[in-house]
Amino acid sequence: MTRTFPGVRRSAAAVTVAVAMAAGAAPLVLSAPAVATPPAGAESTAAARIVLPAPTGAFAVGRESLHLVDRSRADPWVPGNRRELMVSMFYPAATEAGPPARYLTTAEAQLFIEDRGVGDFVDAATLSGTRSAARESAPPRRGRYPLVVLSPGFTLHRHTQTHLAEELASRGYVVAAIDHAYESSGTTFPGGRTLGCVACDIAAEADATVYPQVSAGRGRDASFVLDRLTGARPAWRHAGLIDRTRIGMVGHSIGGNATGSTMIGDQRVRAGINMDGTFFDPIPAAGLNGRAFMMLGTTEHAPGGRDTSWDQAxxxxxxxxxxxxxxxxxxxxxxxxxxxxxxxxxxSGITPISADRTVELVRTYVTAFFDKHLRGTDRPVLDAPTAANPEIVFHQP
Structure with a gap:
C-alpha cells in the first residue's frame, strides 16, 4: 500500500538521526552566509526571508517540473507501485519572465523540518518560501547545452541542491534534478500526494543492504530519466535544448555513489562527481571505461580515512x-x-568556514569539472592547489 502523508509525518527524530548517522550524514543543518540579494520581484515578507546565493553565470535561469513513471519497473520500496520520479529541469533562460520557482511545497517543508528537528527555528511557510533565482517556465534561451543529472542525499529533497543547479544553468547547462520516490523525508507528486521515506524506515532497522540498493536503484532511475529526456518522444517540451552527446552527473552523499552506479551501467554519462558519499555500490575493478570522475568531500574523506571505499574507488x-x-x-x-x-x-557551529565560501568552492570546482569534460575547456583550477583556494586539498595516494 502506498504510504502518503497529507503534510505531517510521524514523529521520528530518533529514526532520522539513526538513518543520517548510518549514511555518514550529520543530522543537523550547518552554518551559512548572510542573506543574498533576492531575485527581481521577490517578496520581502517573512515567508521569503531565506534567500539562496544568486548564481554567477551570464544567463537567467528557468525551471520546470516533470512527473515521470517507469511502467516497466516496480518501485523497490513499495513493490505494488510502478517506479515514479519527480524531476526539476533547470535551464538557461532568455529572460527572467515568470514567477519565482517555489523551493518546496508546504508539506515537503514541514516533513523536512520534522525530520531535522528544527521546528523551534523555522516554520513550513518560511522554508517553503525560500527564494532562489529560478523562474517558473521562463522562456528558454536558444541553443544546445550539455546536460547534468543531479541526485540528492538520502532523506533530502532534490531542491536542497538548488544553488548548484542554478549555478550550472546560469553557465549554460541543462540540469535534471531527480527526486527518488520514498527516499526523501517527503516529496509531493501531482494531485497533492506527498510520499514519505519508506526506505528510511528500512534503513533505521539496521538493514545494511539498503544503501547499496538505494545507489543501484538510483542508477536505474537516472538512466530512465535520460531515456525520457533524449529519446525519440521526449517527456520535456524543451528537450531540444539538450546536447545528447554531452551528459554528466553529480550527486551528494548517496547521490554521489549513485553517480558511480549510473556510470557503471550507462555509457551515455561521460563524466561524474561524488560529493562526500560512501561508495556502498563500489566502482568495479574494471573501472568506468576511461571516463572522468571526481571525488569531492570533507577531510574525513582523505586517503586512509575512515571511509575506505574512497581509497578503493x-x-x-x-x-x-x-x-x-x-x-x-x-x-x-x-x-x-x-x-x-x-x-x-x-x-550549529559545525564548520569553521562560512557557507557562502563553501558555496563558492563547490560551484567553482563542480563547474570547472564539467567545463573541462563536457565542453573541452581547460580549467587550471583542477590541476593543482591554488593560493586563491587554500581550503582545497589535492590527494594523490
Whole structure:
C-alpha cells in the first residue's frame, strides 16, 4: 500500500538521526552566509526571508517540473507501485519572465523540518518560501547545452541542491534534478500526494543492504530519466535544448555513489562527481571505461580515512580523476542546508568556514569539472592547489 502523508509525518527524530548517522550524514543543518540579494520581484515578507546565493553565470535561469513513471519497473520500496520520479529541469533562460520557482511545497517543508528537528527555528511557510533565482517556465534561451543529472542525499529533497543547479544553468547547462520516490523525508507528486521515506524506515532497522540498493536503484532511475529526456518522444517540451552527446552527473552523499552506479551501467554519462558519499555500490575493478570522475568531500574523506571505499574507488578509476577535500566542511556542506540554517537562525557551529565560501568552492570546482569534460575547456583550477583556494586539498595516494 502506498504510504502518503497529507503534510505531517510521524514523529521520528530518533529514526532520522539513526538513518543520517548510518549514511555518514550529520543530522543537523550547518552554518551559512548572510542573506543574498533576492531575485527581481521577490517578496520581502517573512515567508521569503531565506534567500539562496544568486548564481554567477551570464544567463537567467528557468525551471520546470516533470512527473515521470517507469511502467516497466516496480518501485523497490513499495513493490505494488510502478517506479515514479519527480524531476526539476533547470535551464538557461532568455529572460527572467515568470514567477519565482517555489523551493518546496508546504508539506515537503514541514516533513523536512520534522525530520531535522528544527521546528523551534523555522516554520513550513518560511522554508517553503525560500527564494532562489529560478523562474517558473521562463522562456528558454536558444541553443544546445550539455546536460547534468543531479541526485540528492538520502532523506533530502532534490531542491536542497538548488544553488548548484542554478549555478550550472546560469553557465549554460541543462540540469535534471531527480527526486527518488520514498527516499526523501517527503516529496509531493501531482494531485497533492506527498510520499514519505519508506526506505528510511528500512534503513533505521539496521538493514545494511539498503544503501547499496538505494545507489543501484538510483542508477536505474537516472538512466530512465535520460531515456525520457533524449529519446525519440521526449517527456520535456524543451528537450531540444539538450546536447545528447554531452551528459554528466553529480550527486551528494548517496547521490554521489549513485553517480558511480549510473556510470557503471550507462555509457551515455561521460563524466561524474561524488560529493562526500560512501561508495556502498563500489566502482568495479574494471573501472568506468576511461571516463572522468571526481571525488569531492570533507577531510574525513582523505586517503586512509575512515571511509575506505574512497581509497578503493581511487584505485579502480581508470580515466581522468581527482580526489579533493574542502577543509572546514561537514557532510551537509555540499547542499543548500548551510544557507537555510544561518538565515533561519539555527545554531550549529559545525564548520569553521562560512557557507557562502563553501558555496563558492563547490560551484567553482563542480563547474570547472564539467567545463573541462563536457565542453573541452581547460580549467587550471583542477590541476593543482591554488593560493586563491587554500581550503582545497589535492590527494594523490
Amino acid at each position: 581511487w584505485t579502480n578509476l581508470d580515466g581522468w580523476k581527482r580526489w579533493l577535500s574542502i577543509t572546514g566542511t561537514g557532510h551537509l556542506s555540499f547542499c543548500d542546508t548551510p544557507v537555510l540554517a544561518e538565515q533561519a537562525g539555527i545554531p
